[in-house]
Amino acid sequence: MFSHKVPAFRFMGGEMDGIVDGTFELDPMALPDDLVNPECPNDMNSSNWLAILPHANFSAPLIGPYPENQSLKPSWSEQDFTRGQIWAVYSGTDFTPRQYARINDVVLVNQVCVTFLEPQPVLDHEIQWHRENLPIVSGIFKVGRTTLNLEMSWFSHSVKCQRSMTKPFYKIYPMKGEIWAMYKNWNNKWKQSDYKSYQCWIVEILSDFTEEKCMRIVRLVEVKGCMTFFQRQRYDDFELTRTVSQADMLAFSHRIPAFRVPGVRKYSIPEASWHLEPDALPPKLSNMCS
Known part of the structure; x- marks a missing residue:
């Protein structure tokens, strides 16, 4: 008999010493109190630890549009999508979640009809960046004219944003507690050759x-x-923080879905x-590496 679903991520092997392909990392907050697992070491039974359990001997389907892409992201279903939501979807030559789309409807068991958002640059360097056909992931966006049916495996995460009360415009910016990638050595005069x-x-x-x-950020x-697994960068026990102004918003590449984990001393993962x-x-x- 089933009790409940436990959120989990699947390892590809090599993320940590001794972890092989097919190992699952389970959300410790969702584990039952009376978990029966006689082969699990005693120090792994505490709810304060990550539960890392071996994968059963069956072939699980790979998630993602490419066969070699063994994704660890959740397997979405029609219950995860609601009309009007904004989602980030994987796109571009490097296939990262930089494209935003508004949910129109779930059209098939594994397909969603969306309309893509288009950036509305305001500052001069944002306009020039847009003319260079470089990606913009923060700022003001409007609902565009391109509508497609996308496989659910192309969706990364839902996006928190502000919507205009009168027009189909959205404000999307990095938010406190999120993890983002930022371009190294970025400047607002980049061309396509720099971006590549x-x-x-x-x-x-x-x-x-x-x-x-x-905005305040800290390097991981x-x-x-x-x-x-990432941790805050420190120098002499001080966290290295900096500020980001509105003029520097183009330095953000994309948001990376992430969750905080308790420390696991066995694998030298800090709190x-x-x-x-x-x-x-x-x-x-x-x-x-630090």
């Missing part, structure tokens, strides 16, 4: 954006030996680390 060789670092948003004051670095969605990681990360 971009590298990213990962940041945590510490304060919401407002047009009156700057990879937990050594753990490809998808309050983040587990990032592997599919949404930039193809080129700069100085990942």
Whole structure:
């Protein structure tokens, strides 16, 4: 008899020493109190620890549009989508979730009808950036004219945003508690040639954006030996924070779905680390390890 669904991510193997392809990481808050697992070591039974359980011996379908893409993101269903929602979808040559789309309807068991949003640049350097056909992921967007049916596997995450009361316009900005990729050595005069060789670092948003004051962020670095686990960068026990103004919003590449995990000493994962969605990681990360 089934009790309840436990949110989980599937490892591809190599994220941590000793973790093989097919291992699942379960949400500790959703685990039952009387879990029966005789092969699990005693130090893994506490709810304060991540539950890392071996995958059963059956072939699970791969999630994602490409066969080699063993995604760890949730498998969406029609119950996850509501008319009018804004979602980030995977797009571009590097297949990252930079494109925004409004949900129109679920048309098939695995397809959703959407209309894409289009950026509405305001500042001069934003207009020039847009003319260069470079991606814009924060600012003002309007509902465009392109409508398509997309496979659910192309959807990354729903987007929190402000909607105009009178027009089909949306404000989308990084929000406190989210994890984003930012371009390294970015400047607002980039051309397509600069963009093609971009590298990213990962940041945590510490304060919401407002047009009156700057946003605060902190740099994240990879937990050594753990490809998808990140922690705040420190120097002499001080966290390295900085501010981002409205003029620097183009420096953001895309949001990365993530959740905070308790420390796991067995794998040298510090307290309050983040587990990032592997599919949404930039193809080129700069100085990942601390």
